[in-house]
């Protein structure tokens with residue numbers, strides 16, 4: 134059995150670049166029409182164009198800030214207007230503002246919770262309403278290995294643990310209507326986000342990964358393709374860990 138998403142419409146937040154872009158490309162290459170959603174309008178438009186020409190599927194871009202409910206609602210509306218339905222929502226947009234708890238400013242806390250956690254709620258609620266009408270849909274939320282706690286990431290860890298609880302609650306509320314809700318918790322993935330980490334720390338992190346390499350955006354995209362497809366039709370409320378075998382800071386030195 135292979136994955137075929139022909140006829141499906143997917144919204145992927147934060148998909149102008151990085152993991153989101155790889156997810157959008159994967160879903161389109163498996164047959165889905167996609168909405169490239171990002172706060173960076175120019176990059177979103179360029180990515181939509183690139184994916185449409187690479188896959189022959191319809192790819193539109195929608196610029197907006199998912200931490201604002203009205204903008205998230207407009208995003209889901211745009212998908213339904215363009216494609217008539219929304220079958221897959223991938224809540225991928227996320228930010229970090231790392232610092233130790235002792236130094237964390239309320240603005241750093243608020244910004245990360247607003248995008249990573251509230252943004253997930255903002256996009257899911259309008260999509261869920263539409264999926265309830267359709268009596269089908271698949272939601273995949275991008276959490277993180279940091280959901281279990283990471284130094285210097287109290288804000289980010291709290292947001293990503295929140296995403297897991299949210300995912301499981303949505304799974305229960307959606308199950309009787311054919312809506313599945315799952316999460317992926319990526320480990321260390323090579324993207325612009327992690328390229329911002331100093332090289333010395335990055336290579337130390339990679340050495341701690343049992344499979345001895347950084348993950349690639351495509352590793353996460355493959356998981357999303359599976360969870361959003363009919364191959365996962367009996368899977369809901371699950372958190373798929375894609376991390377090369379775990380990241381074990383305790384055994385670092």
Ligand SMILES: NC(=O)c1ccc[n+]([C@@H]2O[C@H](COP(=O)([O-])OP(=O)(O)OC[C@H]3O[C@@H](n4cnc5c(N)ncnc54)[C@H](O)[C@@H]3O)[C@@H](O)[C@H]2O)c1
Nearest residue numbers: 147151152171172198199225226227277319321322324326
């Ligand atoms: N890279 C990793 O190692 C890693 C590990 C675990 C989890 N994650 C998660 O995966 C997701 C993608 O990460 P990435 O590494 O590709 O990051 P990235 O920074 O490369 O891409 C994130 C995208 O989200 C967009 N974005 C940011 N704020 C937004 C907002 N308010 N509204 C709409 N779009 C917004 C950005 O413009 C960007 O295009 C994030 O949720 C991140 O927390 C990443």
